[in-house]
Amino acid sequence: MTLGGIRNIVVAGAGQAAAQALQSLRSGGYDGALTVVGDEAALPYQRPPLSKSYLKGEFEEDRLYFKPGAWYEDQKIEVVLGTTVTGIDRAQREVQLEHGGHLPYDVLILATGSRPRQLTLPGADLAGVFDLRSLADVERLGPQMVAGRKMVIIGAGYIGLEAAAVARHMGLEVTVLEMAPRVLARVTSPVLSAFYEAEHRRHGVTILTGVQTARLTGADGQVTSVVLSDGTELPADIVLSGIGILPNEELAKAAGIACSNGILVDRDGRTSDPQVFAAGDCASRPLVHYGRSGRLESVHNAIEQSKLVAAAILGLPRPAEDCPWFWSDQYDLKLQIAGLSQGYDTHVVRGDPAARKFAVFYLKNGTLIAVDAVNSPPEFLASKKLIMSGAKLAPDVLIDTSTPMKDIAAQAAA
Amino acid sequence: MPKITYIAHDGTERTIEARNGMSVMEVAVNNSIPGIDADCGGACACATCHVYVDEAFLSKAGEQQEMEKSMLDFAENVRPNSRLSCQIKVTDALDGLRVTTPESQH
Numbered sequence: 001m002t003l004g005g006i007r008n009i010v011v012a013g014a015g016q017a018a019a020q021a022l023q024s025l026r027s028g029g030y031d032g033a034l035t036v037v038g039d040e041a042a043l044p045y046q047r048p049p050l051s052k053s054y055l056k057g058e059f060e061e062d063r064l065y066f067k068p069g070a071w072y073e074d075q076k077i078e079v080v081l082g083t084t085v086t087g088i089d090r091a092q093r094e095v096q097l098e099h100g101g102h103l104p105y106d107v108l109i110l111a112t113g114s115r116p117r118q119l120t121l122p123g124a125d126l127a128g129v130f131d132l133r134s135l136a137d138v139e140r141l142g143p144q145m146v147a148g149r150k151m152v153i154i155g156a157g158y159i160g161l162e163a164a165a166v167a168r169h170m171g172l173e174v175t176v177l178e179m180a181p182r183v184l185a186r187v188t189s190p191v192l193s194a195f196y197e198a199e200h201r202r203h204g205v206t207i208l209t210g211v212q213t214a215r216l217t218g219a220d221g222q223v224t225s226v227v228l229s230d231g232t233e234l235p236a237d238i239v240l241s242g243i244g245i246l247p248n249e250e251l252a253k254a255a256g257i258a259c260s261n262g263i264l265v266d267r268d269g270r271t272s273d274p275q276v277f278a279a280g281d282c283a284s285r286p287l288v289h290y291g292r293s294g295r296l297e298s299v300h301n302a303i304e305q306s307k308l309v310a311a312a313i314l315g316l317p318r319p320a321e322d323c324p325w326f327w328s329d330q331y332d333l334k335l336q337i338a339g340l341s342q343g344y345d346t347h348v349v350r351g352d353p354a355a356r357k358f359a360v361f362y363l364k365n366g367t368l369i370a371v372d373a374v375n376s377p378p379e380f381l382a383s384k385k386l387i388m389s390g391a392k393l394a395p396d397v398l399i400d401t402s403t404p405m406k407d408i409a410a411q412a413a414a
Numbered sequence: 415m416p417k418i419t420y421i422a423h424d425g426t427e428r429t430i431e432a433r434n435g436m437s438v439m440e441v442a443v444n445n446s447i448p449g450i451d452a453d454c455g456g457a458c459a460c461a462t463c464h465v466y467v468d469e470a471f472l473s474k475a476g477e478q479q480e481m482e483k484s485m486l487d488f489a490e491n492v493r494p495n496s497r498l499s500c501q502i503k504v505t506d507a508l509d510g511l512r513v514t515t516p517e518s519q520h
Contacts, residue, residue, distance in 0.1 A: 048455060048457065067444065071446065303453055325460075327460075334458070377484040377487075377488070378484050381488035406488070
């Protein structure tokens with residue numbers, strides 16, 4: 001297939017979005033040159049298990065990979081690993097590579113992902129201080145996670161709390177520090193925050209909210225404690241930083257491509273340069289259903305955007321944009337999130353948090369915009385459809401557990 | 415190594431030598447079997463790896479957990495032999511297993 005002369009596609013980045021772009025381009029019929037350049041040493045792999053089953057040692061490394069090495073050969077995909085794309089020459093249509101060399105492109109897909117926000121505290125460079133984002137991070141952190149050791153986690157977002165759950169399972173003493181007054185403050189409602197805080201405490205995690213970390217102290221280059229701004233000193237053998245991620249947009253920015261907390265793209269994933277696309281954590285996209293743009297940090301977003309990008313490049317009809325969704329595994333709790341709850345004016349709880357099986361629905365002007373479902377797949381799956389249909393739902397209908405979600409969904413659709 | 419046959423919606427068959435311990439979904443994805451999306455990678459979070467299991471293997475494929483049951487309840491075109499393939503672990507007992515993929519995972 002030569003599409004408007006497209007014979008050469010380069011994908012910068014080798015994560016979830018890149019893996020999907022490669023698959024969708026090939027399955028969509030593109031048979032021209034296809035090169036993927038990744039800065040990590042590993043073939044594209046799944047990140048979600050890194051803070052969950054893989055960290056726990058319950059998931060073998062070879063199962064992390066999206067595709068075995070042979071697949072790339074079969075598909076005639078050139079794989080360049082351990083190499084950063086250092087520049088884009090848009091006039092010449094080529095990318096520059098670390099270690100020298102350059103690759104020409106007809107179309108460039110930026111799937112550069114995101115990176116952990118770095119601690120800027122004194123002592124942040126001590127040994128024993130970790131991030132949790134890559135396979136290499138887990139290779140460093142994993143062997144340190146030994147029963148009885150003291151782990152202090154800075155940041156009570158999903159990464160921090162998932163790691164806390166795994167660490168408790170492995171018998172470590174765990175303290176989680178959060179600057180905000182509650183855990184998961186950036187991503188969810190007080191109801192869910194209170195529930196997860198209680199769950200972690202019940203499992204023996206010490207959670208300190210509304211605290212500021214002042215510095216890390218060490219001996220012989222190894223971290224030994226975390227000191228809070230009020231002077232409290234918490235002994236630590238391991239410090240894990242989970243304070244959010246930043247989009248890898250610098251490459252695009254330096255090339256003059258429009259960025260604003262992410263590489264700006266249209267519905268098809270096209271950047272301000274029509275020959276350059278972006279997908280995944282690094283991209284800020286139109287969230288059509290929500291009438292705004294934004295950056296979503298999720299597996300579903302990466303998959304969906306790459307499908308949109310591949311379809312646009314191949315001149316295929318635009319795939320449907322589905323309800324954003326997310327998940328988090330902590331202990332035996334499966335949290336499934338559909339939609340984006342920002343801006344809700346009403347929330348109602350269906351089921352009983354004490355039974356560890358409940359859902360929080362978020363409404364705006366009577367319309368369902370999001371749900372957090374804990375051990376409640378029906379509430380999650382029904383809501384994905386209800387949210388996209390823009391259904392008006394009365395709170396008392398949603399909380400009535402005597403009516404199955406399936407019936408509520410059917411009535412709303414009627 | 416147990417052999418698994420994947421039958422596409424249009425009747426096309428492919429037989430794969432599977433590795434014990436992997437899931438029926440993972441074997442499919444590694445071998446680019448069409449019709450199994452498995453967006454969540456096997457976390458039982460998305461219900462996009464729905465398959466129909468050959469009746470003869472239903473009991474050998476193991477019990478459905480509560481989570482899988484309720485996920486399947488919302489899948490399209492569910493039948494009594496519907497399973498999420500990420501929840502079926504490959505064992506020698508599954509040698510000869512035949513699974514059919516549905517027309518769509520959404």
